[in-house]
Amino acid sequence: MANPLKKRYLLIFFITALITVGITLLLVNIFEKKQEANLYPSVFKPVGDHETDPKVWGENFPFEYDTYKKTETNEGATQYGGSDNYQKLEKYPNLIQLFAGYPFSKDYREERGHYWAITDVKETKRVNEKTPNTCISCKSSQVLVDVEKMGTEAFYKAMFKDVGAHYDKGIGCLDCHNPKTMELRVSRPAFIEAMQRRGIDVTKASREQMRSYVCGQCHVEYYFKGDGKYLTFPWDKGLEVDSIEKYYDEYGFKDWDHETSGAPMIKMQHPEFETWSTGIHAKSGVTCVDCHMPYERMGSVKVTNHWIKSPLRNINNACQTCHKWSEGELANRVKTIQDRTYETMYKSELAILDAINTIKKAKDGGATDEQLKEARKLHRRAQLRWDFVAAENSMGFHSPQQTLKTLADAIDYARQSQLEAERLMKSVAVK
Numbered sequence: 276m277a278n279p280l281k282k283r284y285l286l287i288f289f290i291t292a293l294i295t296v297g298i299t300l301l302l303v304n305i306f307e308k309k310q311e312a313n314l315y316p317s318v319f320k321p322v323g324d325h326e327t328d329p330k331v332w333g334e335n336f337p338f339e340y341d342t343y344k345k346t347e348t349n350e351g352a353t354q355y356g357g358s359d360n361y362q363k364l365e366k367y368p369n370l371i372q373l374f375a376g377y378p379f380s381k382d383y384r385e386e387r388g389h390y391w392a393i394t395d396v397k398e399t400k401r402v403n404e405k406t407p408n409t410c411i412s413c414k415s416s417q418v419l420v421d422v423e424k425m426g427t428e429a430f431y432k433a434m435f436k437d438v439g440a441h442y443d444k445g446i447g448c449l450d451c452h453n454p455k456t457m458e459l460r461v462s463r464p465a466f467i468e469a470m471q472r473r474g475i476d477v478t479k480a481s482r483e484q485m486r487s488y489v490c491g492q493c494h495v496e497y498y499f500k501g502d503g504k505y506l507t508f509p510w511d512k513g514l515e516v517d518s519i520e521k522y523y524d525e526y527g528f529k530d531w532d533h534e535t536s537g538a539p540m541i542k543m544q545h546p547e548f549e550t551w552s553t554g555i556h557a558k559s560g561v562t563c564v565d566c567h568m569p570y571e572r573m574g575s576v577k578v579t580n581h582w583i584k585s586p587l588r589n590i591n592n593a594c595q596t597c598h599k600w601s602e603g604e605l606a607n608r609v610k611t612i613q614d615r616t617y618e619t620m621y622k623s624e625l626a627i628l629d630a631i632n633t634i635k636k637a638k639d640g641g642a643t644d645e646q647l648k649e650a651r652k653l654h655r656r657a658q659l660r661w662d663f664v665a666a667e668n669s670m671g672f673h674s675p676q677q678t679l680k681t682l683a684d685a686i687d688y689a690r691q692s693q694l695e696a697e698r699l700m701k702s703v704a705v706k
C-alpha cells in the first residue's frame with residue numbers, strides 16, 4: 276500500500292543526492308581548471324637557441340621539468356633492465372671472454388636515466404687520453420652548441436679530453452626540442468645523414484615519425500668512420516642485422532681483434548631503433564614515446580611524462596591505454612618474451628665460447644692465419660649477431676621474432692666456426 280509520507284522522504288532523499296552529486300562535479304571541475312592554470316605559468320619566458328640548462332626551460336614548463344628531473348632517480352633494476360647502473364661483467368661473466376682484448380671486458384655497466392649520461396661517460400674506464408670526442412655525441416646537449424661553433428668534422432676530430440670531458444650537462448630539453456617552437460627535432464647530424472643516404476628527408480617527417488626519430492638519433496648502432504672518427508650509422512643497406520653486417524664487410528670495418536680467437540670483431544652498440552623498427556609495435560604505428568613517455572592526465576589536459584624509464588615500472592600508463600589485459604598479464608607477457616630471449620641468448624654465448632676456444636686450440640696446434648680465416652670469419656658473424664641482441668636494451672621485447680631469428684643464426688654460425696676449427700685441428704695433426 277502506498278504511504279504518502281514514505282514517498283515524500285524518498286523524493287527528498289533523491290533531491291539531496293542530486294544536489295550533492297552536482298556540487299561534487301562543480302568542485303572537481305574548479306579543481307581541474309585550477310590545476311590546468313597551475314600547469315604552465317601565464318608569462319612565457321623566451322629560451323635562447325643555445326640554452327643547455329633544463330632548469331631555465333623548466334620555468335615555462337614546470338610539469339615537464341619536474342618529470343624530466345626524475346630521470347635522476349634509481350628505482351632499482353628490473354629483471355633485465357631498470358635504472359640501476361650495476362656492473363654487467365659481474366652479472367654476466369661470459370662477457371669478459373667474449374670481449375677479450377677490448378675495453379668492454381674491463382667495464383660494462385647497465386644504462387640508467389638521461390640525467391646521468393654525462394656523469395657516466397666521464398666515469399667509465401673505457402675512456403682515456405686517446406678517446407676521440409665523437410664518443411660524447413649522444414651524452415650532452417652541450418654537443419649541439421659546439422657542433423655549431425666548431426663544425427661537425429672538427430668536433431668529431433677533436434679529443435674527448437679537450438672538449439667533451441669539460442661538459443657538465445647531460446641530455447636535456449635542447450636535445451629534443453626546438454627552443455623557439457617547442458616542436459620535436461632531430462639535433463644529431465649522424466641520424467639526418469644516414470636517413471638522407473636512404474632517401475628519407477627527416478625535415479619532412481610526420482609527428483608520429485618524430486616520436487621515434489627523436490630517440491633514434493642516439494639509441495642506435497654506430498661506428499666512427501675513418502681517421503676523422505666521423506660518427507656514422509651503418510644503415511645504407513637497411514636496418515636489419517644482416518644488412519648492417521654486409522655494410523661493415525664491404526667497408527672492411529672492425530672494432531678490434533679478438534684476443535683469444537684472433538677474429539676481426541664488431542662491437543654492436545644499443546640498436547634499439549633498428550630492433551624496434553622490425554617489430555609488431557613499429558608496424559602498428561606504436562612509437563618509443565607511447566611506451567616510454569606516456570601521457571598523464573592533469574585535470575582535463577594530457578601531458579607527456581618526461582620521466583623516461585622502463586615501462587615495466589609504469590604498465591598502467593605505458594600499456595593499458597591500448598591493451599585491456601590486466602597489469603599482471605602484461606608484465607607476464609613481457610617476462611615470457613624476455614626469458615625466452617635470455618635463454619636462447621645464453622645458449623648462443625656457450626656456442627660462441629666453444630668456437631673461440633676451438634680456434635685457439637687449432638692455432639696452438641699449428642694452424643696458420645690463412646687456414647684460420649674461415650673459422651674466424653664465422654666467429655665474427657656469430658658474435659655480432661649475439662651482440663646485436665645483448666647490447667640492445669629490451670631483452671627481445673622490442674621485436675621478439677626477429678630477435679630469436681638473429682640468435683638462431685648466431686648459434687648456427689658459432690657451431691660452423693667450431694666445426695671448421697676442429698676440422699683444421701685434425702688436418703694439422705695428421706700432417
Ligand code: HEC
Nearest residue numbers: 353355356357490494547548551556562563566585668669
Ligand atoms: C610497446 C612498447 C615499447 C616501445 C614502442 C618501445 N619500447 Fe623500449 N622497452 C619496452 C619494454 C617493455 C622494455 C623492457 C624494460 C625492462 O626490461 O625493464 C623496454 C626497454 C627499453 C630500454 C632499456 C630500459 C631499461 O630500463 O634498461 C631502452 C633504452 C628502450 N627500451 C628504448 C626504446 C626506444 C629508443 C624505442 C623506439 C625506437 C622503444 N624503446 C620502443 C617497451 C617499449
Ligand code: HEC
Nearest residue numbers: 357358386387388391392395413450489490493563567584
Ligand atoms: C642525445 C641522445 C639521446 C636521446 C635523444 C635519447 N636518449 Fe635515451 N639514453 C641516452 C643515453 C646516453 C642513455 C644512458 C645514460 C646513462 O646510462 O648514463 C639513455 C638511457 C635511456 C633509457 C634508460 C633509462 C633507465 O632508467 O634505465 C631509456 C628507457 C631511454 N634512454 C629511452 C629514450 C627514449 C624513449 C628517447 C626518445 C624520446 C630517448 N631515450 C632519447 C641517449 C639518448
Ligand code: HEC
Nearest residue numbers: 329332333336339340343446447448450451486564578579
Ligand atoms: C628525450 C627527448 C626529450 C627531452 C630531453 C625533453 N622532451 Fe619534451 N617532449 C618530448 C616528446 C617526445 C614530447 C611529445 C611531443 C609530441 O608528441 O608531439 C614532448 C613534449 C613536450 C611538451 C609539450 C606538452 C606535453 O607535455 O606533451 C613540452 C612543453 C615539453 N616537452 C617540454 C620539455 C622540457 C621543458 C624539457 C626539459 C626539461 C623537455 N621537454 C625535455 C621529448 C623530450
Ligand code: HEC
Nearest residue numbers: 555556559561565566586593594596597598605608609675
Ligand atoms: C599505442 C598502442 C600500444 C601501446 C602503448 C602498447 N601496445 Fe602492445 N600492441 C599494440 C598493437 C596495435 C599490437 C599488435 C597486435 C594487435 O593488433 O593487437 C600490440 C601487440 C602486443 C603484443 C603481442 C606481440 C606479439 O609479438 O605477438 C604484446 C605482448 C604487447 N603488445 C605488449 C605490450 C606492452 C607490455 C606494452 C607496454 C610496455 C604495450 N604493448 C604497449 C598496441 C600498443
